[in-house]
Amino acid sequence: MMTIEEFIARRLNRQQAAAEFAQNLEHDFRDSGREIKYQWVRLVRPKGVRSAPSEVFIPGALTPHETLRHLAVLRLIFQEHAPDADRRCTHDLVAWPCPTVRSIAAIWSDHRDYRSEWALDRH
Numbered sequence: 001m002m003t004i005e006e007f008i009a010r011r012l013n014r015q016q017a018a019a020e021f022a023q024n025l026e027h028d029f030r031d032s033g034r035e036i037k038y039q040w041v042r043l044v045r046p047k048g049v050r051s052a053p054s055e056v057f058i059p060g061a062l063t064p065h066e067t068l069r070h071l072a073v074l075r076l077i078f079q080e081h082a083p084d085a086d087r088r089c090t091h092d093l094v095a096w097p098c099p100t101v102r103s104i105a106a107i108w109s110d111h112r113d114y115r116s117e118w119a120l121d122r123h
Contacts, residue, residue, distance in 0.1 A: 002113050004097045004105055008078055011108045016071050023064035078104055 002010075062070065081091045081100045089098035097105070097118065105118045 002115075004101060004115075004118055007108070007111075007113055007115075007118075008101070008105055010113075011111070012071055012075060012078075015067065019064045019067040019071065023068070026064055074104055074107075 077100060081089050081096075081098050083096040084090050087096045088094065089096045089101070092098045092100070099120060102118050102120050105114065106120060108114055109119070
């Protein structure tokens, strides 16, 4: 059975590989004189809702550079919350996996290898 460390490491590695591949494609496109345009999603406020702006544009996906920066930050946070020899979080000094590590795993809670016992509401 996969541990939470293995699960997170595999997800981060897979996303990093995909972002690096996309980054290389981006360079190839630019070298050929073509332009890459990232899609944006337009959200319109439903009628009767006053607590939201009338419309908002959000990126449909992160660029490869943004993805790599996000992954680097997640890796640093994950490393800071590594378990010690007694299986306690070295940052928070609580039982491991700590809430921070379980929060990172929750990013992929819809993945087939995600285990329900890692969920935040279970602890």
